[in-house]
Amino acid sequence: MTRGALLRFGLLLAAIVALPLAVRPVVASEIWIFAIAGMALNLIFGYTGMLSFGQATFFGLAAYTAGLMMIHWHAPLLVVLAAGTVVGALAAAAIGYVCIQRVGTYFIMLTFGFNQMFFFIAYKWTAVTGGDDGLPGIPRPPLALGPLAIRLDSSLRYYVFVAAVFLLAFYAMKRIVDSPLGVIFQSIRENPGRAAAVGYDVKRYKWIAFTIAGGFTGFAGVLYSMMFGIVPLESISWIISGDIVFMVLIGGIGNLYGPLLGAAAFKWLSEAISVVWERWPLILGVALVLVVLFLRGGLVEAFRRLRDALGPRARPEPGAKLPVGIAAETEAGS
Amino acid sequence: MNISLLAGAVLNGMVTGMLYALMGVGLSLILGLLNIPNFAHGVLYALGAYVMISGAKAFGFLGGLLTAIVAVAMLGAAIEYFGVRRLYRVHPDYILLLSFGLSLILTESIILVWGPVGITFQPPALLTGAIDLGVTAYPKYRLVVMVVTTVLVLGCYLFVTRTRYGAIIRAGIEDKEMAAALGINIRRVFTLTFAAGTGLAGLGGALMSPVRGLLPTMGIDILPFAFVVVVLGGLGSLPGAILAGLLVGVVQSLMTAIWAPGADASVFALMTLGIIARPQGLLGQR
């Protein structure tokens, strides 16, 4: 690993350890949960260039699935995590297949439309989902590793678990982005016509990206379902879809760490401000408008500008294996 | 279900349908010209309603309508001029995100100014009460709204397809650079079209306020349906938006009468089926 990558990862570990000291463990857990969902959106938006305004579909479907499995079948923890991921991926595969037939605006509106459809179904199907009241009575099953059964009852214990699986998810996402898929996705974002001309079945790769993102988002949804003992209706509402978009944008799209910064900033701000002022979404809207107009690279760009202002950039080590993918942007000069 | 109920549902569907068509037409104009779905379209509809009732207190019903249209259209122009314009060269996704941020700001602002509680509004005395249509009795105001919105929608269609300025708009939609090269002040066309599209939304909100009442979330509530109308009708197609609007309105209304819980979901199911069966929309171009 290059020095820069090592430093960033070190900061991440430090953040994980320090976070419950700065905010309540519940908020800290939410940050990593949404960081996972944010990374998923980043994969399809930042890397592949598809803006989805309906990620809550997969978040919510997985959350409800996990909740129902735990309530009715007392399913163990790892099983619901797997089930939620699969549900998210399958739903994304199906919905994605339809949406990907269109691009740009059309695509965005389709993802939004599907989100709304599932929202309304969840809203009205109170027998299964509890409707507006949410699905209550979700337990937090212990983590069963062989003979060990680690209880996760307290918020702090659950935070440790969430942080640990977040690191796993982060690693998985990093591997995906470092694999050839990372370059392929980006080439589709940059120039889908040329990507096709050099031999990539663009629709198929878009579908793959969308499905992978659905899986990650579902994974996050399962973690969310166990946060409060209840699956709220908003898990599947466009509000969460919008929140996830915010986080990725405010954090910095196209960068692996962007969604993490965004999730942290978003959750922390919403916690801090909502206590003081009920109209805090107004601040959020203003923040979004400012980022869109003046700082499209988000917090990552803000930090980069700060770093550049403070000193010259390190050159890539000569003879090092040439990085391929987004890492090249951050390491090499241009 | 008896015939009176059915007739009432169909009429409701047509009223809602023409409203959706109106929203769809405004959205379609903006979509066609700027290639972005205007996420703020819903909240501008809501704003139209709220400004209307405040304006009506001061200037009477028609005065309120006028205030609403002007206020929302001017806001739309300002949004285009100060915000959207800076993003043309960047990427359409960012314009969408801008509109999303604005929708949040404006929704919260509505709550700040008018409060979070729902408000009802009475139609002008002349138009209260119902007319007996034989098969059923139907509120006078709703019939008037249906007629007015139909006229507006048709008027927009004729304007865009038959007038010189409409041709300029269509030229701008087809090829901005070419239109600009031909000496058309394309920036002004954009601003005015954006203002017109948003003005239509505001007008829709203002007209519907006696029918549906006002809630701060009314904008967020109607936005997805406006999107469905545009997607189903075919992006950039005005007649498509009109047809789809009616279809969506009637389907939703009938479902509400037959099986209320499925009403909203059925609209999206309709959209899905439409996209699968005919990807370019009902009247869109391939």
Place this chain on the structure above:
Amino acid sequence: MSDGALLRTERLTCDFGALRAVNRVSLDVRAGTLHSVIGPNGSGKTTLFNLMCGEIVPTDGRVYFEGRDVTGLPSHRLTHLGLARSFQRTNVFGKLTAYENVWAAAFARRTPGALGFLRRASEFSEVDEEARRILGEVGLAHKLTARAETLSHGQQRALEVGVTLASSPRLLLLDEPTQGLAPEATQQMTRLVQSLVGRYTILLIEHKMRIVMSISDRISVIAFGELIAEGTPDEVRDNRDVQRAYLGARR
């Protein structure tokens, strides 16, 4: 098709509504040759390329590659059959580095099975070597880590060709590779194209007559979407119809 025609079109036609952009063009490209397509601006040359490469579906007519009917196949399929094309307006991956641009194109032809995607991109040494080799060949070895959009016009045209070469094609369609290049860069590009002769079959669209006449084995002339003449450079140079097409009917 046993006559050595690597690419053959038969009465290839393309209508855009009422406008017939390409009108029943039939031509053969023989393996191992450099075959140029020339004609006045707007005569349909690029559209012809688009028809051959799956960017546009022809209204009528057929395209055969290595004897196989490939009419209407999408571009990504054609690339895997051995056909690659460069674009008149530079069409690369702007925010990716020159290295990544060529790497992406090279990898597309060496896509592993699903398990192969578990490896890091940097571990595909074959693709890495190929990318470096091609970038060296087009003269961009010193610009590996530069983002494509930051390259000069000449460097971008070179990258454009590089991306096309990375698809390891048998037939190379080059659309005005010297477009917009200053004299020295034009010479470099010409030398590059000449170095490709023999290793690839080349179909070249070019405007600069001196280049076309000096390096082509065969020339097809397109005017108003129609093939008006074809032959060796000498034959074409002396052809009346060609002169008329370029200079207008004067006498």
